Amino acid sequence: MTDASTQADAWLDRSRARLGTTTLGPRAEQIGRVEEVGDGIALVSGLPDVRLDELLRFDRGQFGFAQVLERDRVGCVLFDDVDAIQAGDTVRGTGDVVRVPVGPGLLGRVVDPLGRPLDGKGPIVAETMEPIERPAPAIIDRDLVTQPVQTGLVVVDTLFALGRGQRELIIGDRAIGKTTVAIDAIINQKDSDIVCVYIAVGQKSSSVRRAIDAIHGQGAAERSIIVVAGAAGSPGLQWIAPFAGFTMAEYFRDRGRHALVVIDDLTKHAASHREIALLTRQSPGREAYPGDVFYVHARLLERASKLSKAKGGGSLTALPIAETDAGNLSAYIPTNLISITDGQIVLDAKLFHEGQKPAVDVGTSVSRVGGKTQSHALRAAADTLRLDYAQFLELEMFTRFGGMPDARVRDQLTRGARIRAILEQPQHAPLRLADEVALVLAVQAGLLDSLSLPGVIEFRRGLGEALDRNAPNAVSQIQKTGSLDDTLKQALQEAMKKYAASMVPAKGAQP
Ligand SMILES: Nc1ncnc2c1ncn2[C@@H]1O[C@H](COP(=O)(O)OP(=O)(O)OP(=O)(O)O)[C@@H](O)[C@H]1O
Ligand SMILES: [Mg+2]
Known part of the structure; x- marks a missing residue:
């Protein structure tokens, strides 16, 4: 009883004190x-x-x-x-303006574009709220893109190396592995210093479920944030999703850390932008998109950057995804995105259906940042790989129509088919840098020429284990320093010779 009355007194005192500081009077408000x-x-x-x-x-x-x-x-x-x-x-x-929670409390969580939890794991502990529209870093605050992001995909890391702060478009028809390439890159960061943000815009619930299961199931949960604006959500939530995801990633970039953002996908985002524009009666332009769709995506992707030392040296790498129709790269949104980004990984439906997965089209894919972002070890190992492969593809086309090629051409064809085999990779099985380096060294030294093509796949499957057994020091050194010298090269080659000898060579292996 006395307790209750003292509590009531205290409350009255507080109320009087607040009343004393409140200015009463008219207040203008727009309704x-x-x-x-x-x-x-x-x-x-x-x-x-x-x-x-x-x-x-x-x-x-x-x-x-x-x-x-x-x-x-x-x-x-x-x-x-x-x-x-x-x-x-x-x-x-x-x-x-619209703000979203940011901070390490988001790691491991699945949230909607306003930062509200979707995973039933309780409220988000945010460090602060940041606006979803933030200016891109100024030129003076930027540095060149020179450090690599290892994706764990042999075809990307060896031929189209991705740099920290780069924007690389993943583009291709529907259902040919676009999401898988991006998810594999995220999974590979589970032991790196890069924080990942996966933004699903307008995706089917089943696809989102698969992405979440892959990221969380492969042990990359603690390093990633998943932002979901599903196909059934309002166009407003879909529209802000990429901006909100970038703001969440920028928290890490601005503190000298590194982030990788996947936007799956910007074609759906452009569609929601068009929907909003038409409903608000803005005049339609090409393909009924409003005139500012280029600006919207450029403004978003400009926020990807490598910051200068003075700004902490953090980075934000962006992997936007775009869908094409029957491989048509010259449609409006694909051409826009190709011109905004620093390169593209083009996936090809024909390759995918022939079984070449990831179905990267080596001819039209490009990284405009250049080889300097590649880790030194891979650059040292893979210098002629691209050329050899391109020559092989041409030769293969010419010899397809019959005729008995001479021995030199036959060798080239055998080698090329092995290069193609090592560029294949099952999903959610990213390779370590040391394994990638070893694989490239193996194919270039001709170690795989005597194996059949299924044998090459077998070789790759057991390679990591064999290296750990036969050259553990070389592996740890490459993983640590990211560079390759002659001694390390020799150690890897010795280890692989031992390993290849233990495999049964196929008789008369032919491409
Ligand atoms: N490297 C791979 N190895 C084996 N299967 C793969 C590989 N990459 C993709 N797939 C399979 O191909 C199918 C399509 O992949 P994914 O969903 O990544 O394609 P997408 O282009 O993102 O599709 P959508 O257009 O629906 O978004 C999936 O069933 C996936 O498991
Ligand atoms: Mg997809």
Whole structure:
């Protein structure tokens, strides 16, 4: 009884103190009104002072943001609970932009683009809230892209090395392994210093489930954040998802750490941008996209960067994904994205259906940052690989129509077929740097020429174990320093000779 009365007294005291500091008087507030609502968009009148991207609050606590400002109307993109909003509802500006939680508390979590948990693991412990639209680093604050990101995919690391701070587009038709390439790159970071953000925009729930299972199931959960705006979500959530994911990654970049962002995919994002634009009655341009779709994606991807030493030396690498239609790279969104990014990994449907997985088209893929981002060990080992492979592809085409090639050409064909075999890789099985280096050395030294093609696959499967057994010091040295000298090269070659000898060579191996 006495306890309760002292508590009540204390509460009264606090209330009086607060009343004393509160200034009473008239306060001006703008209240808007919903004119029209539908398809995730509300047209609002009566908010003349609202600014672009401002967060707006509706009657029953729903949120949206101002995307289009007209003379007497604001086009507001809604986040959720769309059906509960009706014409005539009141709307207030919040004076703030859309913000998402950032910080290490997000690692290992699955969240929606507003940072709300989707994994049932309790609330997110955020360090702070940051706006989803942040300016890209200035030129003076940037450094050249020179450090590698190991993806663990032989075809990418040897031929199209990815650098920290680079933007590399993964592009190809539907269902030919685009997501798998990106997920494998994320899985390979489980023992590295890179934090990964996987952003699913407009993907089927089953695809998102598979991506989450792969990342979490392969032990990369603690190093990754998964942001999901599913196909069933509002276009507003899909639209902000890449921006929100970049903000979450920038937290790490700005603290001198390294981040890798996968956006799966920007074609769906462009579609949600088009949907919003058409619903807010902006004039359509090519393929009915509004004129600013290039600017939206350029603004987003410019935030990928390698920061200068003065800014902590952190980096943010972006792997946007784009879908093509029947391999058509010259459609509007693909050409836009190709011109914004620093290179592209092109996946080819024909290769995929022939069984070459990952189905990377070596002819049209390119990394415009150049070989300097490649780890020294791989550069030393793979210097002529690309040329040898390109020559092989040409030769193969010419000899396809019959004719008995001479011995030199036959050797080249045998070698080329083995290069193609080592560029194949099962999903979710990224290789260590040392294994990749060894594999490339093996094919170039002709160690694989006597093996049949299934034998080459067998060789690759057991290679890591054999190296650990026969050359553990060389492996740990390459893993540590990322470089290769003659002694290490010799050690690897010796180890592999021993290993290859223990395998049964196929009789009369032919390509
Ligand atoms: N390297 C690989 N080895 C074996 N199977 C693979 C490989 N890469 C992809 N696949 C298989 O191919 C199928 C399609 O892959 P994925 O979902 O990555 O393609 P996508 O291009 O992202 O498809 P979508 O267009 O639907 O997004 C999946 O079933 C996947 O398991
Ligand atoms: Mg996919």
